[in-house]
Amino acid sequence: MRRVHDFHGGIHPAENKHQSLQQPIRNAGIPPQLILPLSQHIGAPARPVVAVGEQVLKGQLIAEPGGHVSVPLHAPTSGMVSAIEDRPIPHPSGFPAPCIVIDCDQEDRWAPLQGVANYRDCEATELLELIRAGGIAGMGGAGFPTAVKLAGKPGRAVKTLIINGTECEPYITADDSLMRERATDIVEGIAILQHILQPQEVLLGLEDNKPEAIAALRAATAGSTIEVVTFPTKYPSGGEKQLIEILTGQQVPSGGLPGDIGIVCQNVGTAVAVRDAICHGRPLLSRITTVTGDAVEAPQNFEVLLGTPMQYLLELAGLHPERCKRLVMGGPMMGFTVTTVQAPIVKTTNCILAPTAAELPPPPPAQPCIRCGLCAEACPASLLPQQLFWFAQGKEFEKLEQHKLFDCIECGACSWVCPSHIPLVQYYRASKADILEQRREHAKSEQARQRFEARQVRLAQEEEEREAKRAARKAAAEKRAELAAQGDAEDPIQAAIERAKAKKAAQQDGQPVAASVSPEAALRQKLAKAEQRLAQSVASGEDAKIVSALEASVERLKGKLAEAESAATESGAT
Amino acid sequence: MALMRVSSPHAHGSYSTGMVMRQVLLATLPGVFMLTLFFGFGTLINVAWACLVGIAFESLALFLRGRSLTFYLKDCSALVTCVLLGIALPPYAPWWLIAVGVAAAILMAKQLYGGLGYNPFNPAMVGYVVLLISFPVQMTAWAPPRGLADVPNLWEALQACFLPAQFDGVTMATPLDILRQNQGLLMEDLWAQTPQFGRWAGIGWEWVNLAFLAGGLWLLYRRIFTWHAPVAMLASLTLMSALFYAGGSSSSGGSPLFHLLSGATMFGAFFIVTDPVSSAVSVRGRLVFGALIGVLVYLIRVWGNYPDAVAFAVLIANFAAPFIDHYTQPRVYGHGKSGGTG
Numbered sequence: 001m002r003r004v005h006d007f008h009g010g011i012h013p014a015e016n017k018h019q020s021l022q023q024p025i026r027n028a029g030i031p032p033q034l035i036l037p038l039s040q041h042i043g044a045p046a047r048p049v050v051a052v053g054e055q056v057l058k059g060q061l062i063a064e065p066g067g068h069v070s071v072p073l074h075a076p077t078s079g080m081v082s083a084i085e086d087r088p089i090p091h092p093s094g095f096p097a098p099c100i101v102i103d104c105d106q107e108d109r110w111a112p113l114q115g116v117a118n119y120r121d122c123e124a125t126e127l128l129e130l131i132r133a134g135g136i137a138g139m140g141g142a143g144f145p146t147a148v149k150l151a152g153k154p155g156r157a158v159k160t161l162i163i164n165g166t167e168c169e170p171y172i173t174a175d176d177s178l179m180r181e182r183a184t185d186i187v188e189g190i191a192i193l194q195h196i197l198q199p200q201e202v203l204l205g206l207e208d209n210k211p212e213a214i215a216a217l218r219a220a221t222a223g224s225t226i227e228v229v230t231f232p233t234k235y236p237s238g239g240e241k242q243l244i245e246i247l248t249g250q251q252v253p254s255g256g257l258p259g260d261i262g263i264v265c266q267n268v269g270t271a272v273a274v275r276d277a278i279c280h281g282r283p284l285l286s287r288i289t290t291v292t293g294d295a296v297e298a299p300q301n302f303e304v305l306l307g308t309p310m311q312y313l314l315e316l317a318g319l320h321p322e323r324c325k326r327l328v329m330g331g332p333m334m335g336f337t338v339t340t341v342q343a344p345i346v347k348t349t350n351c352i353l354a355p356t357a358a359e360l361p362p363p364p365p366a367q368p369c370i371r372c373g374l375c376a377e378a379c380p381a382s383l384l385p386q387q388l389f390w391f392a393q394g395k396e397f398e399k400l401e402q403h404k405l406f407d408c409i410e411c412g413a414c415s416w417v418c419p420s421h422i423p424l425v426q427y428y429r430a431s432k433a434d435i436l437e438q439r440r441e442h443a444k445s446e447q448a449r450q451r452f453e454a455r456q457v458r459l460a461q462e463e464e465e466r467e468a469k470r471a472a473r474k475a476a477a478e479k480r481a482e483l484a485a486q487g488d489a490e491d492p493i494q495a496a497i498e499r500a501k502a503k504k505a506a507q508q509d510g511q512p513v514a515a516s517v518s519p520e521a522a523l524r525q526k527l528a529k530a531e532q533r534l535a536q537s538v539a540s541g542e543d544a545k546i547v548s549a550l551e552a553s554v555e556r557l558k559g560k561l562a563e564a565e566s567a568a569t570e571s572g573a574t
Numbered sequence: 575m576a577l578m579r580v581s582s583p584h585a586h587g588s589y590s591t592g593m594v595m596r597q598v599l600l601a602t603l604p605g606v607f608m609l610t611l612f613f614g615f616g617t618l619i620n621v622a623w624a625c626l627v628g629i630a631f632e633s634l635a636l637f638l639r640g641r642s643l644t645f646y647l648k649d650c651s652a653l654v655t656c657v658l659l660g661i662a663l664p665p666y667a668p669w670w671l672i673a674v675g676v677a678a679a680i681l682m683a684k685q686l687y688g689g690l691g692y693n694p695f696n697p698a699m700v701g702y703v704v705l706l707i708s709f710p711v712q713m714t715a716w717a718p719p720r721g722l723a724d725v726p727n728l729w730e731a732l733q734a735c736f737l738p739a740q741f742d743g744v745t746m747a748t749p750l751d752i753l754r755q756n757q758g759l760l761m762e763d764l765w766a767q768t769p770q771f772g773r774w775a776g777i778g779w780e781w782v783n784l785a786f787l788a789g790g791l792w793l794l795y796r797r798i799f800t801w802h803a804p805v806a807m808l809a810s811l812t813l814m815s816a817l818f819y820a821g822g823s824s825s826s827g828g829s830p831l832f833h834l835l836s837g838a839t840m841f842g843a844f845f846i847v848t849d850p851v852s853s854a855v856s857v858r859g860r861l862v863f864g865a866l867i868g869v870l871v872y873l874i875r876v877w878g879n880y881p882d883a884v885a886f887a888v889l890i891a892n893f894a895a896p897f898i899d900h901y902t903q904p905r906v907y908g909h910g911k912s913g914g915t916g
Contacts, residue, residue, distance in 0.1 A: 007907075008907070011587070013585050013587070014585075094579060170585060241907060241908070245907075251907055251908050251910055252908055253908050253909075253910075254906065254907070254908035254909050255908075256908070324577070325576070325577065325578055326577055326578045326580065326584070327577050328582075328584055330582075332582075332583060332584040332585035333582060333583045333584075333585060334582050334583065335582055335584065336581075336582060337577065337578060337579050337580055337584075338577065339577045339578075339579055340577070341577075353584075355584070360584045360585055361586075362578065362580070363580065363586070365645065367590075367591050367645075367649055367690075368591075368649075368689060368690045368691030368692070369691050370591060370594075370651070370690060370691050370850050370851050371691065371850045371851050371853075371855055372591075372594065372799075372850045373799075373800065373850055373855060373860075374589065376855065376856065376857075376904075377800070380907070381906055381907040381908075382904045382905060382906050382907055383904075383906055384855055384856060384903065384904065386855055387855060387899070403903065404906040404909065407906050407907060407908060407909070410582075412582050412583030415583050415586070416583050416585060416586055416587050417587050417589065418587075418589075419589040419590050419591045419593065419594050420590075420591045420691075421586065421590070423581060425581065425582060425583065426581040429581070
């Protein structure tokens with residue numbers, strides 16, 4: 001038996017998992033309409049490749065990836081695209097977002113599919129491309145594009161592949177029922193992941209509160225290199241960082257990724273999706289979703305088409321609308337409330353929780369924090385939530401960062417134990433958003449400052465150049481005056497006439513006339529002036545930027561002078 | 575159907591601040607019982623009167639601050655402060671003394687700072703220290719334990735509190751006083767010559783301390799607080815008294831057992847030092863906080879000028895708490911020295 005490690009903190013909320021495990025996974029069937037958000041994953045939204053009115057087949061591509069970190073979208077059943085527009089989606093913001101709406105024809109006609117006969121003959125890159133084309137994003141809840149996660153950083157070696165079957169959130173049993181009923185599919189999917197990553201070891205971790213799943217997996221993994229590891233039930237052991245610590249004793253460096261310590265984590269549901277995509281060419285069209293809570297008559301797990309409206313699924317489970325005052329997507333610890341039952345099931349919907357008010361009562365008004373420290377005992381990241389709360393209230397951003405606010409995984413353990421019922425996680429989320437906003441503002445003002453300074457330097461340079469020109473003109477005028485004085489009080493008008501005559505004559509002779517002041521001389525004067533100014537500014541210790549501007553202008557003048565001189569010699573030569 | 579929008583988590587544990595406070599109140603019962611058994615009804619009257627005055631002051635302050643009376647009174651924090659102060663005060667203290675102490679605790683130390691959770695100092699100890707400095711005579715008059723003198727009956731006890739002028743009480747030096755004023759007697763001789771000493775410490779006091787220890791252990795079992803601060807305090811007090819025991823010579827500061835079972839040691843360790851609001855927050859911080867109090871208690875008891883030292887020691891440590899917090903932040907996940915191994 002592998003030695004498992006403990007992580008700091010954690011809590012033991014009521015599990016409430018048995019309700020939805022009374023029946024096997026049930027197929028939810030085809031609803032009249034599917035609503036498919038273009039963004040069901042982390043990263044750029046997908047781009048539609050179908051038009052309104054177009055007929056689509058089951059498994060047909062309807063939206064292509066919108067970038068590198070993105071996944072495509074496929075029609076979960078056959079039908080007609082009836083709209084591409086903003087619809088309510090399950091998202092914490094509650095804002096509607098672009099969706100492709102398909103009116104189902106109930107015929108469920110498949111597009112031609114092409115699976116890989118033997119994935120062992122394929123290169124990893126080929127398989128990754130198929131996984132990406134299959135539209136697979138992390139099924140555990142975060143929804144990060146699986147192919148991107150598997151590809152990792154170039155040159156990275158994967159030591160340990162961890163398959164997450166922990167499902168530590170209360171109520172949710174989607175992974176549990178999947179592990180019970182489709183253990184062999186999971187193992188096949190893991191084998192493909194093994195082939196892609198070539199890890200030294202594969203650990204399938206799950207909590208000891210799932211004996212049926214453990215037995216099924218042990219049977220399915222017999223004779224394979226996959227090690228099924230069980231550990232005591234404690235929330236949030238299914239958090240990626242916590243699971244890694246439990247199974248390996250290692251911690252993911254703050255701000256880093258599991259890949260940095262040679263680990264890749266994948267959810268059991270993702271493994272099955274990978275298997276379907278590789279072996280059968282079947283893109284991600286459906287998922288297992290738990291529908292539970294006291295407001296539904298028959299809590300159970302459904303195999304449900306993506307895009308199915310929650311209302312359809314809730315009605316299948318026997319929703320009592322009058323009992324349901326809050327609808328949660330995800331579990332009671334980290335899930336978010338959905339404000340309309342029109343919102344669809346998406347790739348990350350592992351659970352819809354419809355609790356009664358008695359079951360999950362509305363939060364009572366918060367009492368003052370007495371710094372009892374229960375939150376610090378419960379925090380799996382070893383933070384000091386009571387101190388973070390104090391600083392969050394005072395908007396002391398520096399202190400918050402110093403107390404490692406950004407290492408908070410928002411698991412909710414602190415709020416769960418808080419005897420004063422303070423919505424701590426809410427404070428941390430708001431503070432994180434504020435700090436990120438402040439960082440953006442700071443970056444913006446930093447850019448503005450740099451622009452301003454560059455402008456100042458440019459203006460100083462231009463001023464220098466103008467000054468040099470003025471000086472040159474002045475010098476030239478003085479020289480003229482001097483020459484005139486030497487010409488023994490010659491009548492200046494007469495002199496001008498003489499010059500004009502001479503010029504005319506020279507032109508007639510086809511000879512250029514030496515100007516009274518040659519351009520080289522003027523430039524030399526300018527240069528001398530600029531050098532003098534530079535020497536002055538260096539001596540008086542002026543700002544480095546001004547000095548460098550002056551240096552630049554000296555250099556420029558030198559260049560011009562050299563040009564003018566060479567031009568003069570050339571013209572002299574001709 | 576109207577669905578609410580609330581932030582996660584949606585589930586909640588069953589603890590509440592009021593429950594925590596009520597359990598602390600319950601846990602004081604064994605100690606209060608022993609105090610009553612050995613010193614008479616004085617402590618009970620202290621506690622009852624302090625609670626009455628305390629609720630009145632708390633309500634007044636909440637009213638003046640425009641806060642909901644029922645919501646804030648329900649947390650029982652004022653009751654805890656008053657019960658702890660009532661226990662700490664000498665039995666048969668006059669009513670006005672108690673009222674002044676409660677006013678200092680509730681109005682000054684707690685509500686002026688913003689109420690529960692915002693007080694940097696332990697309110698009960700602020701009340702105690704204000705009284706000790708202002709009324710040293712009344713505050714150092716401890717009744718003799720049962721067996722050494724007649725213990726006043728209930729009527730006399732009430733008279734002592736509410737008609738102090740007509741009450742002619744007996745007081746006697748406490749074992750801690752006797753030890754501090756010891757001039758040249760070996761511990762053994764001092765023990766033999768002084769009737770106030772019992773088996774391990776003062777008569778009565780040893781049982782009072784054991785009773786508070788029992789209440790404290792129950793709270794520990796109920797996970798109301800962690801062991802760190804009380805154990806650190808008791809350990810450092812034991813260490814100090816062992817270091818300066820001097821083999822029971824005339825310059826001895828008293829044995830470790832004597833210090834553990836004297837005065838307010840156990841009461842302080844489990845009911846005062848564990849006040850979460852005014853103590854350090856992290857595990858390491860609470861170890862430092864507790865240890866500091868243990869050392870200070872010993873220093874003040876043996877070389878200081880006051881009958882007991884817990885109140886001063888706790889207030890000084892309260893001062894130090896933010897400083898301790900600053901240097902004892904726990905290592906956060908993923909911030910390991912070895913870059914990953916935990």
